[in-house]
Amino acid sequence: MTDETSSFSARLKANAAAVEALLATLLGPAALPDEIARPETLLDAMRHGVLNGGKRLRPFLVTESAALLGGNADAGLRIGAALECVHCYSLVHDDLPAMDDDDVRRGKPTVHIAFDEATAILAGDSLLTFAFDIIAAPETALSDSQKTTLVLALARAAGHGGMAGGQALDLAAERRAPDEAGIVLLQAMKTGALIRFACEAGAIIADAGPEDRRRMRAFGEKIGLAFQLADDLLDLTADAAVIGKATGKDATRGKGTLVALHGQAWAERALERLVREAEELLAPYGARSAILAEAARFIANRRS
Amino acid sequence: MTDETSSFSARLKANAAAVEALLATLLGPAALPDEIARPETLLDAMRHGVLNGGKRLRPFLVTESAALLGGNADAGLRIGAALECVHCYSLVHDDLPAMDDDDVRRGKPTVHIAFDEATAILAGDSLLTFAFDIIAAPETALSDSQKTTLVLALARAAGHGGMAGGQALDLAAERRAPDEAGIVLLQAMKTGALIRFACEAGAIIADAGPEDRRRMRAFGEKIGLAFQLADDLLDLTADAAVIGKATGKDATRGKGTLVALHGQAWAERALERLVREAEELLAPYGARSAILAEAARFIANRRS
Numbered sequence: 001m002t003d004e005t006s007s008f009s010a011r012l013k014a015n016a017a018a019v020e021a022l023l024a025t026l027l028g029p030a031a032l033p034d035e036i037a038r039p040e041t042l043l044d045a046m047r048h049g050v051l052n053g054g055k056r057l058r059p060f061l062v063t064e065s066a067a068l069l070g071g072n073a074d075a076g077l078r079i080g081a082a083l084e085c086v087h088c089y090s091l092v093h094d095d096l097p098a099m100d101d102d103d104v105r106r107g108k109p110t111v112h113i114a115f116d117e118a119t120a121i122l123a124g125d126s127l128l129t130f131a132f133d134i135i136a137a138p139e140t141a142l143s144d145s146q147k148t149t150l151v152l153a154l155a156r157a158a159g160h161g162g163m164a165g166g167q168a169l170d171l172a173a174e175r176r177a178p179d180e181a182g183i184v185l186l187q188a189m190k191t192g193a194l195i196r197f198a199c200e201a202g203a204i205i206a207d208a209g210p211e212d213r214r215r216m217r218a219f220g221e222k223i224g225l226a227f228q229l230a231d232d233l234l235d236l237t238a239d240a241a242v243i244g245k246a247t248g249k250d251a252t253r254g255k256g257t258l259v260a261l262h263g264q265a266w267a268e269r270a271l272e273r274l275v276r277e278a279e280e281l282l283a284p285y286g287a288r289s290a291i292l293a294e295a296a297r298f299i300a301n302r303r304s
Numbered sequence: 305m306t307d308e309t310s311s312f313s314a315r316l317k318a319n320a321a322a323v324e325a326l327l328a329t330l331l332g333p334a335a336l337p338d339e340i341a342r343p344e345t346l347l348d349a350m351r352h353g354v355l356n357g358g359k360r361l362r363p364f365l366v367t368e369s370a371a372l373l374g375g376n377a378d379a380g381l382r383i384g385a386a387l388e389c390v391h392c393y394s395l396v397h398d399d400l401p402a403m404d405d406d407d408v409r410r411g412k413p414t415v416h417i418a419f420d421e422a423t424a425i426l427a428g429d430s431l432l433t434f435a436f437d438i439i440a441a442p443e444t445a446l447s448d449s450q451k452t453t454l455v456l457a458l459a460r461a462a463g464h465g466g467m468a469g470g471q472a473l474d475l476a477a478e479r480r481a482p483d484e485a486g487i488v489l490l491q492a493m494k495t496g497a498l499i500r501f502a503c504e505a506g507a508i509i510a511d512a513g514p515e516d517r518r519r520m521r522a523f524g525e526k527i528g529l530a531f532q533l534a535d536d537l538l539d540l541t542a543d544a545a546v547i548g549k550a551t552g553k554d555a556t557r558g559k560g561t562l563v564a565l566h567g568q569a570w571a572e573r574a575l576e577r578l579v580r581e582a583e584e585l586l587a588p589y590g591a592r593s594a595i596l597a598e599a600a601r602f603i604a605n606r607r608s
Contacts, residue, residue: 031464031465032464032465032469033465036465036469036489036493037469037473037486037489037490037493038469039464039468039469039470039472039473039476041472041475041476042464042468042469042472043464046464089429093425093426093429096422096425098420098421098422098425099422099425116402117402118402118403118475119472119475121397121400121402121403121425122397122468122471122472122475124429125393125397125428125429125432125468126463126464126468126469128429128432128433129432129459129462129463129464129468130459130463130464132436132455132456132458132459133456133459133460133463135455136452136453136455136456136459137456143448144447144448144449144451144452145448147448147451147452147455148440148448148451148452148455149440151436151439151440151451151452151455152436152437152440152441154436155433155434155436155437155440156437158433159430159433159434159437160335160336160343160346160347160350160430160433160434161335161336161337161340164343164346164426164429164430164433165336165340165341165342165343165346165430166343167426168343168345168346168423168426169341169343171345171422171423171426172343172345182341185340185341186341189340189341
């Protein structure tokens with residue numbers, strides 16, 4: 001392990017711990033005012049869905065993009081936590097019997113198994129709603145203009161023109177396989193939109209100009225594509241025990257992936273090219289952007 | 305029919321038509337930029353869920369509360385449409401097999417019947433997300449401060465401390481009946497929170513002071529309670545054909561309602577008192593508030 005890798009990995013872990021702690025507080029005993037009847041089971045289910053020991057890659061991208069451009073660190077952490085609520089809501093709903101029907105995630109029972117389907121639906125709904133609560137809350141040290149920009153960008157990244165739309169296209173792909181262009185668009189929406197938002201959010205938090213915002217958005221697009229390709233490679237090769245969820249499922253369901261279409265060697269070359277393009281986008285920022293470049297390589301090479 | 309009723313009913317209908325038209329446009333052919341792969345089925349399902357010919361009572365309350373305090377009419381319409389997206393998402397998810405398992409709403413197949421469960425889950429998620437998109441969008445002629453205030457208030461009204469929390473408490477009530485205080489709290493969250501938001505939103509849109517905002521919020525609380533009591537009375541007496549959905553279901557499931565606890569005569573007296581209290585809150589506004597007073601009476605006396 002090089003020093004660079006070790007420092008990257010330490011920063012990723014430290015950020016994940018900070019996100020986990022913030023979410024635990026926000027959904028903890030002081031989460032609701034006293035005059036409310038606390039929906040304890042729902043709060044348990046929300047915590048089960050979001051305090052799951054994930055790598056918190058999206059919040060890390062928010063934090064580091066914001067740091068690169070001089071944004072407030074605490075605001076970066078809170079926006080990262082909001083984004084993680086959206087990511088985790090999508091996992092809770094994706095795992096439902098009517099969707100992917102997964103019983104296990106990261107070695108733990110999924111929310112509808114640990115609780116029940118109705119509670120899992122409501123927990124997902126509540127996590128999604130809570131993301132916008134966190135952004136708009138007075139505790140988030142950003143201007144109203146920044147908050148409005150973030151709400152709009154997150155809603156578009158998560159909604160019918162983004163992640164949820166990509167999910168719906170993915171359902172349609174089970175019935176009729178899309179062509180290559182269709183696969184690329186579907187994945188850009190389903191997986192790419194939130195990752196792109198993560199990087200763009202950093203620029204918004206830093207109140208950066210349009211050129212920085214465009215650049216971080218483009219960087220997010222490249223690593224979003226890399227993330228999906230790496231995921232498809234993982235799905236092809238990984239072992240269920242290693243990544244803690246059922247694998248090969250996408251393949252057996254006949255969903256088209258670029259890896260299935262072009263093979264492993266092609267995908268590995270494409271990943272190299274995406275990382276290089278991502279690094280080129282960071283070039284103007286010099287050495288300060290080393291950690292984001294490392295994030296790009298981590299995303300492309302991850303094996304879990 | 306008195307002139308007052310006829311004018312009220314005409315305004316309610318005109319507002320509902322305006323909300324329907326706006327939502328049809330927002331979810332229509334120009335809903336997404338060209339570079340997106342349009343998730344047509346999802347958009348169809350969203351439209352099925354939200355363009356349902358409802359009375360649009362919540363948007364009407366937004367519009368009329370905003371009008372009373374001098375708010376921008378177009379902004380009021382847009383915030384009303386956003387609120388209706390949240391209300392309709394909750395109906396789409398409530399109707400799911402894992403929740404209330406309803407096949408019919410307003411005489412039409414519910415979203416998971418007309419499409420499938422996965423699509424209904426995603427359509428609900430997307431309508432909820434879209435509400436925040438509408439509020440934050442540049443087309444909404446409000447300041448960033450007003451938008452941030454609205455996002456926060458709506459997220460709290462809809463989330464685990466509001467509507468979704470009330471839904472979760474309602475699920476728990478099927479296993480263990482709450483006492484009277486528990487029923488009141490549950491209903492204030494499940495049904496009351498969005499109605500209270502509707503009235504408070506009017507004050508926010510008008511950039512009204514804290515006293516007006518507090519007053520509209522209190523008015524919303526009173527009519528929210530009235531709404532639920534009227535609903536419980538309807539559930540007791542109405543005929544399935546009249547209201548177009550299964551009735552008596554709440555009773556057969558053993559969910560406690562105040563009507564079940566205290567009887568119909570008590571509920572009718574309580575409704576009268578709530579309407580009187582709501583009218584008293586409007587008194588400082590004089591004749592200009594006649595339409596909102598009429599809305600309170602309409603909510604208490606509605607038979608569908």
